[in-house]
Amino acid sequence: MHDRIAIVTGGIGGLGVAICTALAAAGCRVVAADLAGREDRIAAFRASVADLGDRIRFEPVDVADFDDCARLIGRVERDLGPIGILVNGAGITRDATLRKMDRAHWDAVLTVNLDGVFSMCRHLVGPMCDRGHGRIINISSVNGQTGQFGQTNYAAAKAGMHGFTMSLAREVARKGVTVNSISPGYCRTDLVMTIPEDIRRDIVARIPVGRIGEPSDIARVVAFLAADDAGFITGANIPVNGGYFMDF
Numbered sequence: 625m626h627d628r629i630a631i632v633t634g635g636i637g638g639l640g641v642a643i644c645t646a647l648a649a650a651g652c653r654v655v656a657a658d659l660a661g662r663e664d665r666i667a668a669f670r671a672s673v674a675d676l677g678d679r680i681r682f683e684p685v686d687v688a689d690f691d692d693c694a695r696l697i698g699r700v701e702r703d704l705g706p707i708g709i710l711v712n713g714a715g716i717t718r719d720a721t722l723r724k725m726d727r728a729h730w731d732a733v734l735t736v737n738l739d740g741v742f743s744m745c746r747h748l749v750g751p752m753c754d755r756g757h758g759r760i761i762n763i764s765s766v767n768g769q770t771g772q773f774g775q776t777n778y779a780a781a782k783a784g785m786h787g788f789t790m791s792l793a794r795e796v797a798r799k800g801v802t803v804n805s806i807s808p809g810y811c812r813t814d815l816v817m818t819i820p821e822d823i824r825r826d827i828v829a830r831i832p833v834g835r836i837g838e839p840s841d842i843a844r845v846v847a848f849l850a851a852d853d854a855g856f857i858t859g860a861n862i863p864v865n866g867g868y869f870m871d872f
């Protein structure tokens with residue numbers, strides 16, 4: 625993994641920062657790709673990773689825009705070199721029961737959470753196959769496995785990610801490219817901390833390990849799957865949810 629170039633979409637978000645940090649600590653040069661224009665958050669991100677020096681940089685992208693994804697990848701490959709690791713971490717929620725859900729809530733979540741995965745992979749998978757190496761890691765959600773009240777849009781996108789992951793994994797398995805997903809449970813991120821407190825308390829009470837997840841709990845699994853010697857793991861989904869949902 626030493627000096628591999630990694631892109632993490634949603635790179636300055638709740639899980640993204642921990643993922644970027646873990647990949648940098650494992651020796652990668654990391655691009656945290658996220659929406660432009662939120663100067664306070666970008667500055668806070670830069671401050672939080674300052675001691676990793678030039679191993680992590682910020683690049684703007686809107687994953688909902690197919691062409692913007694191509695421009696990001698072109699820019700990174702020109703400036704840094706071939707991208708070996710892609711982490712699709714960009715995700716949003718627009719929670720509402722279906723009876724109250726607007727078309728715009730549906731479209732926003734599907735466009736960012738699922739179309740964004742398509743766009744990033746579509747632009748990168750060819751070059752990865754040509755080079756005979758690639759690690760693609762899609763950040764899904766336990767709610768894509770179980771469904772969740774108020775999340776028909778989000779759960780549909782996150783469950784869709786699994787079908788996408790398994791299909792692409794088969795297409796590129798002979799080319800040295802692995803494609804896996806991780807299904808985080810409830811972790812300490814802004815996304816989760818904005819759930820109304822009474823609802824969140826009930827959710828945490830149902831987590832067998834008795835605590836909410838930390839972003840680092842997810843990041844260590846990303847680093848594991850991204851490793852050069854993880855080439856026999858593909859088309860898999862790794863749940864990291866404190867025992868909240870178990871399946872085999």
Ligand code: CAA
Nearest residue numbers: 717719720721765766767772773774809810815816819823
């Ligand atoms: N199961 C069953 N019934 C429920 C329920 C639940 N979980 N939650 C609420 N209800 C019931 C309510 O009691 C209420 O019943 P009555 O009409 O009989 O009074 C009815 O359903 C309507 O509920 P609300 O008034 O709460 O509806 P609302 O429109 O105000 O809110 C909601 C709906 C915004 C979806 C809200 O319930 C909510 O925020 N839920 C949390 C959703 C959630 O867990 N999101 C996860 C975000 S984090 C994430 O996504 C990261 C990740 O990957 C894990």
